[in-house]
Amino acid sequence: MASSAMELSLLNPAMRGIAAKPLPSSGLPLARRSSVVRFRVSASAAAAPPKPSSSGPKKRGKTEIQETLLTPRFYTTDFDEMERLFNAEINKQLNQAEFDALLQEFKTDYNQTHFVRNPEFKEAADKMQGPLRQIFVEFLERSCTAEFSGFLLYKELGRRLKKTNPVVAEIFSLMSRDEARHAGFLNKGLSDFNLALDLGFLTKARKYTFFKPKFIFYATYLSEKIGYWRYITIFRHLKANPEYQVYPIFKYFENWCQDENRHGDFFSALLKAQPQFLNDWKAKLWSRFFCLSVYVTMYLNDCQRTTFYEGIGLDTKEFDMHVIIETNRTTARIFPAVLDVENPEFKRKLDRMVEINQKIIAIGESDDIPLVKNLKRIPHIAALVSEIIAAYLMPPIESGSVDFAEFEPQLVY
Numbered sequence: 352m353a354s355s356a357m358e359l360s361l362l363n364p365a366m367r368g369i370a371a372k373p374l375p376s377s378g379l380p381l382a383r384r385s386s387v388v389r390f391r392v393s394a395s396a397a398a399a400p401p402k403p404s405s406s407g408p409k410k411r412g413k414t415e416i417q418e419t420l421l422t423p424r425f426y427t428t429d430f431d432e433m434e435r436l437f438n439a440e441i442n443k444q445l446n447q448a449e450f451d452a453l454l455q456e457f458k459t460d461y462n463q464t465h466f467v468r469n470p471e472f473k474e475a476a477d478k479m480q481g482p483l484r485q486i487f488v489e490f491l492e493r494s495c496t497a498e499f500s501g502f503l504l505y506k507e508l509g510r511r512l513k514k515t516n517p518v519v520a521e522i523f524s525l526m527s528r529d530e531a532r533h534a535g536f537l538n539k540g541l542s543d544f545n546l547a548l549d550l551g552f553l554t555k556a557r558k559y560t561f562f563k564p565k566f567i568f569y570a571t572y573l574s575e576k577i578g579y580w581r582y583i584t585i586f587r588h589l590k591a592n593p594e595y596q597v598y599p600i601f602k603y604f605e606n607w608c609q610d611e612n613r614h615g616d617f618f619s620a621l622l623k624a625q626p627q628f629l630n631d632w633k634a635k636l637w638s639r640f641f642c643l644s645v646y647v648t649m650y651l652n653d654c655q656r657t658t659f660y661e662g663i664g665l666d667t668k669e670f671d672m673h674v675i676i677e678t679n680r681t682t683a684r685i686f687p688a689v690l691d692v693e694n695p696e697f698k699r700k701l702d703r704m705v706e707i708n709q710k711i712i713a714i715g716e717s718d719d720i721p722l723v724k725n726l727k728r729i730p731h732i733a734a735l736v737s738e739i740i741a742a743y744l745m746p747p748i749e750s751g752s753v754d755f756a757e758f759e760p761q762l763v764y
């Protein structure tokens with residue numbers, strides 16, 4: 352998974368938080384340092400990123416970062432239902448040959464030797480000062496959490512599906528290998544800033560959000576593809592504008608995003624193997640809903656962090672719209688309906704959501720007592736919800752089946 356992955360809970364009525372259930376220990380080779388970042392769970396709404404401190408960079412001890420509704424989450428699912436879905440005796444739609452081919456691709460392990468660090472990292476981190484340094488640390492923390500979230504989910508799916516469908520199970524395990532690498536590499540990046548995320552602690556202490564398998568498929572497909580588009584867009588931009596190359600991690604994004612692309616393609620194959628998730632009116636409604644959740648969450652998140660994007664020479668909104676449009680075009684190959692994100696009205700709605708969200712954040716940062724804050728938030732939350740509903744109800748684009756007909760004639764239905 353990638354940096355904006357799995358950040359859906361803002362909008363999803365289908366999710367429910369469940370108490371943290373420690374998953375089996377990961378055996379990850381992830382750094383544990385004396386300075387450990389831990390998460391504090393609070394009930395605040397879409398909060399702003401931490402304010403840059405005027406005292407400049409300093410070595411932090413046990414540091415807390417604030418968790419909000421927009422923080423990347425950890426996910427769990429109904430593993431028994433997953434086992435039924437991937438049982439070849441129950442589900443005759445499973446295209447085992449396609450999964451065998453995908454497995455070979457994952458076994459090739461194109462990026463086995465890709466994630467190797469060099470002294471440039473520490474030097475670049477030391478040069479980074481002021482607000483950019485702080486927002487950069489937050490970028491690394493959030494990205495690492497999102498990648499690690501993918502690692503946990505795929506690792507568990509790999510374990511649980513072993514008996515029912517060893518091929519699909521092995522692919523999940525190999526995807527968890529990739530995500531562990533990504534998370535580990537980002538955590539190493541944090542060590543350049545004298546920090547580290549305590550991922551063992553996170554595994555045990557965080558709440559896991561429950562998604563039914565069907566929603567896991569929609570959500571993870573979108574996360575992987577949007578992750579691909581984010582990474583490749585940043586990579587291409589910095590290649591063309593090397594003066595903004597402030598930290599060497601971006602140089603790794605070209606091969607890295609190919610991992611995310613492969614993960615997305617695997618979920619595409621999984622969805623095709625479960626046509627009941629793609630071929631009715633409910634699938635169309637859910638497809639649009641998940642697209643909207645992912646796009647809105649990314650847009651609101653990124654518009655709170657313009658310092659980061661401007662720091663690497665990007666216009667935040669232009670970058671996000673490019674990523675949304677490309678992700679939507681890719682998604683239209685498999686989802687039965689997508690949003691009309693290229694209609695200028697869609698962006699106008701997103702921009703209004705950003706304005707409203709800023710007002711909600713300002714209330715949160717005021718000196719009012721909590722009751723007054725909550726009362727003041729009500730009209731803005733209502734306005735935000737009504738913008739979201741209006742965006743959802745914009746005429747959608749029917750999609751999906753064209754590509755099925757072109758590339759997978761046996762799967763036309």
Ligand SMILES: [Fe+2]
Nearest residue numbers: 352353530533
């Ligand atoms: Fe990843």
Ligand SMILES: [Fe+2]
Nearest residue numbers: 352353611614
């Ligand atoms: Fe991924």
